Amino acid sequence: xxxxxxxxxxxYNLALTTGANRVIRGARIEHVCGDPDLGPEKDFAYGxxxxxxxxxxxxxxxxxxxxxxxxxxxxxxxxxxxx
Amino acid sequence: xxxxxxxFPVHDVVFGAQTQWRDGLLEVARDEILDAVRSDPRIAKADxxxxxxxxxxxxxxxxxxxxxxxxxxxxxxxxxxxxxxxxTTVGEGRTHRLSGVGVVEVSETPWHESxxxxxxxxxxxxxxxxxxxxxxxxxxxxxxxxxxxxxxVDARNDAVHNAVLTVSDRLAAATVHQDPPERExxxxxxxxxxxxxxxxxxxxxxxxxxxxxxxxxxxxxxGLTQLTPPWLFxxxxxxxxxxxxxxxxxxxxxxTMANNxxxxxxxxxxxxxxxxxxxxxxxxxxxxQHEKEMTANQTAKVAKMLGAEGAxxxxxxxxxxxxxxxxxxxxxxxxxxxxxxxxxEDDPTGSAPTLLxxxxxxxxxxxxxFFRADLLGLDPLPPVDRVIGNPQKISGRLRDHYVPTxxxxxxxxxxxxxxxxxxxxxxxx
Numbered sequence: 001x002x003x004x005x006x007x008x009x010x011x012y013n014l015a016l017t018t019g020a021n022r023v024i025r026g027a028r029i030e031h032v033c034g035d036p037d038l039g040p041e042k043d044f045a046y047g048x049x050x051x052x053x054x055x056x057x058x059x060x061x062x063x064x065x066x067x068x069x070x071x072x073x074x075x076x077x078x079x080x081x082x083x
Numbered sequence: 084x085x086x087x088x089x090x091f092p093v094h095d096v097v098f099g100a101q102t103q104w105r106d107g108l109l110e111v112a113r114d115e116i117l118d119a120v121r122s123d124p125r126i127a128k129a130d131x132x133x134x135x136x137x138x139x140x141x142x143x144x145x146x147x148x149x150x151x152x153x154x155x156x157x158x159x160x161x162x163x164x165x166x167x168x169x170x171t172t173v174g175e176g177r178t179h180r181l182s183g184v185g186v187v188e189v190s191e192t193p194w195h196e197s198x199x200x201x202x203x204x205x206x207x208x209x210x211x212x213x214x215x216x217x218x219x220x221x222x223x224x225x226x227x228x229x230x231x232x233x234x235x236v237d238a239r240n241d242a243v244h245n246a247v248l249t250v251s252d253r254l255a256a257a258t259v260h261q262d263p264p265e266r267e268x269x270x271x272x273x274x275x276x277x278x279x280x281x282x283x284x285x286x287x288x289x290x291x292x293x294x295x296x297x298x299x300x301x302x303x304x305x306g307l308t309q310l311t312p313p314w315l316f317x318x319x320x321x322x323x324x325x326x327x328x329x330x331x332x333x334x335x336x337x338x339t340m341a342n343n344x345x346x347x348x349x350x351x352x353x354x355x356x357x358x359x360x361x362x363x364x365x366x367x368x369x370x371x372q373h374e375k376e377m378t379a380n381q382t383a384k385v386a387k388m389l390g391a392e393g394a395x396x397x398x399x400x401x402x403x404x405x406x407x408x409x410x411x412x413x414x415x416x417x418x419x420x421x422x423x424x425x426x427x428e429d430d431p432t433g434s435a436p437t438l439l440x441x442x443x444x445x446x447x448x449x450x451x452x453f454f455r456a457d458l459l460g461l462d463p464l465p466p467v468d469r470v471i472g473n474p475q476k477i478s479g480r481l482r483d484h485y486v487p488t489x490x491x492x493x494x495x496x497x498x499x500x501x502x503x504x505x506x507x508x509x510x511x512x
Contacts (some may be wrong), residue, residue: 011406
């Protein structure tokens with residue numbers, strides 16, 4: 001039993017390919033955990049949703065590289081296996 | 084679109100009273116050319132130095148190498164669009180080139196001020212590094228140039244590259260009224276319709292997302308470096324320098340793009356082995372998975388609409404740009420276009436695959452070796468007698484100290500043979 005890891009990535013397919021078990025879909029390469037165009041409040045809320053999804057991912061058992069999407073209706077823990 | 088390329092081979096270069104080419108000897112009027120460079124008020128310092136193959140010389144840092152070319156007949160100018168040059172569509176008429184000579188852009192001007200992307204390309208004119216870098220076997224006229232430091236970074240980049248093009252233009256102009264010793268016609272003639280229809284998909288890194296630079300850093304298309312949709316080129320446009328500009332690898336200089344062996348080989352086999360349909364330039368380093376997949380899909384769509392049955396795919400970068408490239412390959416294969424992928428490989432001893440995202444459709448790969456130069460067994464590169472450019476070279480993983488450029492030095496970080504110039508041999512095991 002190792003230490004569970006959740007990785008937030010804008011280019012999530014790359015993370016899945018390289019063997020990361022819990023991958024959370026980030027926004028863009030320039031701003032992975034938010035979107036400054038949303039303005040400070042919504043940017044913060046969006047970032048919080050991404051981080052919460054990541055924390056939930058840490059508590060989720062997975063059997064291989066799995067994508068977690070913060071945009072899906074909360075709580076986002078629908079796991080999609082990488083192709 | 085018919086283009087005649089007239090080649091003037093250069094066997095030696097000397098400084099002299101007049102810029103002229105005669106029987107392979109290129110004479111360069113140094114002072115006159117430097118006056119032209121210095122007449123741009125943005126230029127603070129400029130000098131010209133010669134470096135010849137076999138000399139114990141290191142050129143540091145190298146931002147670009149340009150082959151002197153000039154349009155003698157037909158519309159437009161060579162290397163169009165960049166540095167405010169004419170954007171008239173090129174590729175027709177007659178173009179002269181000086182072969183065997185490079186105009187080297189030597190300057191400390193950074194690409195941008197966003198961090199990263201350091202200048203680290205250098206040329207050795209002798210020794211092991213020189214043997215695998217194509218531009219090391221040229222007679223290199225080095226333009227050592229620094230702009231007014233008070234200018235913005237884009238203006239400094241523009242001024243420095245413009246200085247190099249000024250020198251290149253002056254050299255090539257010496258051939259305008261002479262008959263070229265060698266001539267070659269490039270034309271996409273009607274061919275036997277049963278020949279396989281092939282496109283060349285040329286993936287070009289865009290700096291837009293990382294540096295915001297609109298035009299002055301990275302290989303440009305008619306001067307633009309932005310993220311653009313897939314762009315269809317006639318190969319003649321590329322031979323006239325429509326895809327050009329300073330870049331951060333030794334294998335994607337302006338000289339490299341104009342002498343791309345993958346492009347030239349494909350073109351020369353048009354009508355014999357292939358029906359060459361054209362070149363699709365696809366920009367990479369979009370910053371979401373969606374954008375990367377969309378640009379891949381759209382590239383494959385353009386290829387399909389052209390009627391392609393086969394595609395040669397190359398790229399010029401590393402890292403996340405690979406997604407656009409490999410997904411383009413996948414989208415082509417899924418729409419029935421067979422692909423061949425020319426690429427270097429990552430270190431096979433790490434945990435990541437040698438290709439970042441291996442897809443089953445990538446079943447025809449031509450490898451040009453590992454891109455990490457430290458795996459080539461060249462360390463350390465021997466010291467040299469003379470340095471052109473900066474005698475001090477930034478060093479260390481943290482880039483926190485300077486060492487004498489004359490060396491000895493560890494091999495450069497990357498060896499990126501994007502277009503198959505390779506002088507390396509390989510074994511399969």
